[in-house]
Amino acid sequence: VVRQEALDTGKPIGRRVVLSMLGLGVAGVLAGARIQDVLTRWLEPITVHDPTGLTQLLPVAGGFRIYSVVDFLPHRSTADYQLVVDGLVDHPLNLSYADILAMPSTRLVRDFQCVTGWRVQKVPWTGVQLHELLDRAGVHSQAKALIFTSFDGTYTESLTLDQARRPDVIVAYKFEDKPLGTDHGGPVRLYVAPMYGYKSCKWLSRITLTDAVVPGYWEQQGYDVDGWVGRSNGRDDPATS
């Protein structure tokens, strides 16, 4: 009797555990978006100011996740930094970090939305409006689009000329009112406020004017070329700009 008990009898709790988990999983998939929203808003005051950074590991935590498509973080000092503007322009530019800082600056405070789902609220960015650079370079009439190149050697992005001329598209050198660090694409990156994060090319080194849009790195992998927040990539996030 004792031996039979070990093998054959007893309640099938293992199966019940598995089935309960599947039930909870279905509920989690259906309601997770709303639960996530509530938890994030509720926990944000804690996670944003947590000095240990440990709460950043929770899936509900706010804050940036650092993505790089190459196996290193590209690093360039402000002294070595150069930004080239070329292609279909009258006067190709070769700007130093100091040249960029000397231009009229714009400060934007906007939510940052990643196409993978995370969002950081009210991030202050400072930089030069892209159209200032374009005006200085003198854009040819046949130019229709821009290619952005990162000094990581791999990443590229694109914008149409109309998108690039928006006032909320800047070449940023400050993040949270401090010099833009390497993690966040420093010393200088693109910041396209109304679009998903992948449009804001980090570690910006070259802007080339072309007569047609050339899809960027993630766009060649299927991301939408016109990456408006809430109106692309099948997502309906609230607009950021």
Next chain:
Amino acid sequence: MIQRPAEASANTVPRFDPVARAVHWANAVLFAIMMATASALYVPQISVAVGRREEMVTLHVYAGLLLPVPIIIGYLWPGRGRSFRTDLARINRWTAADRRWLRSRGRDAAARRRVGKFNAGQKLNAAFTGGAILLMLATGSMMRWPQSFPLSWRTGATFVHDWVAIGLFFTITGHVMFALSDPDALRGMVKGRVRKSWAGVHHPLWLEELAAPPPVRDNARR
């Protein structure tokens, strides 16, 4: 299984056959790959150090899709899979002693004398891991091939995937720590045999059963 004479000594008993061990270690390797790539994708400090997002995603997805394969092969293997199937049947069934064991967290002496091949903690861990594999496969597939699902489901799938991953991180860490703190238990999964004296303390009912095997009905009453 061909027994080497030294292993088949009179002081030891067979605990896990080659099929069960192969399934376990194939799972362990896949889980290690999943956890390493998951960390590179999810933990900011590690993302920064590792980069290579695309490759990490590919590796993570393929390891994930392979995860159920060893279990299914082990389960469906006619003849040789019998011992593994019996193990799964044992894990599924809970006796009153198991519930007492769990409530006392293994301290109730009477419940400890009635532990079979698996104690209630091992049963719970195995069931949780099995359920988690199914959940991770389903939600992971929704994240990898999102086109066919509404947005709120995809966000929900990410939510479930993240929290189950955190659960697995703790259960797997616990599982590995228990194994490392008990060389006999570890030897059972590495070499397949354990000392009789260890089995008598930790799995007394099972040791009794080995001495006089009950008529094992393959797949019976799962």
